[in-house]
Amino acid sequence: MTSLLLFGASEGGLFDFDATLPLMAVQVVLLTFILNALFFKPVGRVVEEREDYVISSLAEAKKKLSQVEQLESDLKNQLKEARQAAQSVINEAEADSENLYKEALALATTEANASREEARREIDSQRQSALNQLKSDAEKLGDLIVERLLASK
Amino acid sequence: MGFTPFIFPFAELEVGQHLYWQLGNIRIHGQVFLTSWLLIGALLTLVVVGTKKMERDPKGVQNLLEFLWDYIRDLARTQIGEKVYRDWMPFIGTLFLFIFVSNWGGALVPWRLIRLPSGELGAPTADINTTVALALLVSLSYFYAGLSNKGLRYFEYYVHPTPIMLPFKIVEDFTKPLSLSFRLFGNILADELVVAVLVFLVPLVLPVPVMFLGLFTSAIQALIFATLAAYYIGEAVEEHH
Numbered sequence: 001m002t003s004l005l006l007f008g009a010s011e012g013g014l015f016d017f018d019a020t021l022p023l024m025a026v027q028v029v030l031l032t033f034i035l036n037a038l039f040f041k042p043v044g045r046v047v048e049e050r051e052d053y054v055i056s057s058l059a060e061a062k063k064k065l066s067q068v069e070q071l072e073s074d075l076k077n078q079l080k081e082a083r084q085a086a087q088s089v090i091n092e093a094e095a096d097s098e099n100l101y102k103e104a105l106a107l108a109t110t111e112a113n114a115s116r117e118e119a120r121r122e123i124d125s126q127r128q129s130a131l132n133q134l135k136s137d138a139e140k141l142g143d144l145i146v147e148r149l150l151a152s153k
Numbered sequence: 154m155g156f157t158p159f160i161f162p163f164a165e166l167e168v169g170q171h172l173y174w175q176l177g178n179i180r181i182h183g184q185v186f187l188t189s190w191l192l193i194g195a196l197l198t199l200v201v202v203g204t205k206k207m208e209r210d211p212k213g214v215q216n217l218l219e220f221l222w223d224y225i226r227d228l229a230r231t232q233i234g235e236k237v238y239r240d241w242m243p244f245i246g247t248l249f250l251f252i253f254v255s256n257w258g259g260a261l262v263p264w265r266l267i268r269l270p271s272g273e274l275g276a277p278t279a280d281i282n283t284t285v286a287l288a289l290l291v292s293l294s295y296f297y298a299g300l301s302n303k304g305l306r307y308f309e310y311y312v313h314p315t316p317i318m319l320p321f322k323i324v325e326d327f328t329k330p331l332s333l334s335f336r337l338f339g340n341i342l343a344d345e346l347v348v349a350v351l352v353f354l355v356p357l358v359l360p361v362p363v364m365f366l367g368l369f370t371s372a373i374q375a376l377i378f379a380t381l382a383a384y385y386i387g388e389a390v391e392e393h394h
Binding site: 016033036044 | 168169171176179180181182185186189193197200201204207208209211215218219222223225226242243244246247248250251277280281282283285286287289290342
């Protein structure tokens with residue numbers, strides 16, 4: 001600081017009003033314009049751009065989330081339908097196999113019954129024929145015995 | 154015009170002494186301008202450094218500046234209202250930053266190391282001229298805000314609930330700048346005096362907590378001044394129905 005700049009007399013007091021007041025007011029007004037140009041406008045622009053960016057990103061994310069939820073519910077529906085279809089196929093197959101089993105069982109039962117019946121009939125007829133044979137043989141033998149006894153007498 | 158009650162104990166403290174600069178017919182307090190230029194220079198340096206390369210992911214000083222900006226915006230928005238706060242935010246912010254930087258600069262920088270022929274360097278806000286200048290700017294601002302927003306309907310405010318309020322509201326126009334300027338001036342000067350007296354009496358340890366208290370007071374005073382300025386502007390532009 002030059003001594004010219006610092007030149008001054010010492011009088012005054014705490015409440016010494018002078019041209020400091022208006023000059024300080026002008027200085028503060030100038031500072032307002034300078035800070036507006038250097039600080040408030042540029043920082044405000046950056047902050048508001050970021051706020052816009054965050055808001056738009058948030059909206060986009062929300063949209064994507066709703067799309068995802070939509071897809072998820074679609075897939076869930078598809079899965080449910082597929083499960084139902086699979087269940088019905090299984091049920092059908094079970095019913096089919098049950099029917100086949102029943103049919104096969106019924107067929108086998110009737111076949112078995114028929115062959116048993118036939119066998120029984122055959123046994124009956126053979127027994128009958130055997131009995132007849134036996135009867136005729138017995139008669140023949142009786143006759144023979146009677147003839148021999150009569151002849152020897 | 155010595156300040157007689159303080160002459161004896163404050164002989165070394167030079168209260169009410171100024172460094173006069175003569176500019177033609179007018180005289181100004183040189184120490185106020187010297188410190189204010191230094192502090193405004195520091196503030197502008199910070200601002201220029203911080204805004205030089207701004208990015209969407211803030212780094213370093215940009216963080217601080219954005220924090221300040223956000224703080225000032227919230228202050229202006231809550232007091233003035235959503236509609237016009239943008240117009241007044243630079244003014245409120247400048248008041249806040251200038252007062253804050255002046256108060257803290259006055260308290261933190263060891264100005265005493267620089268000797269002046271007369272007076273001493275200190276917080277610009279410890280000079281009544283500065284605080285009255287700021288307070289009158291606030292008065293002009295709220296008149297301007299009211300008149301530019303509502304035209305002559307601004308004067309409805311003076312008779313707002315009932316015409317009985319008229320004298321009180323007129324008195325308010327004088328008490329507002331008075332209280333604004335004296336609150337700031339008194340707090341900052343008192344803080345400087347308390348610290349100076351304590352340093353004068355007990356140079357060690359004891360002044361430190363008072364200095365911290367002074368920093369707290371300084372910050373609070375800047376906030377109070379800016380908040381009240383914003384409130385007065387908000388009151389002037391508010392719509393009554």
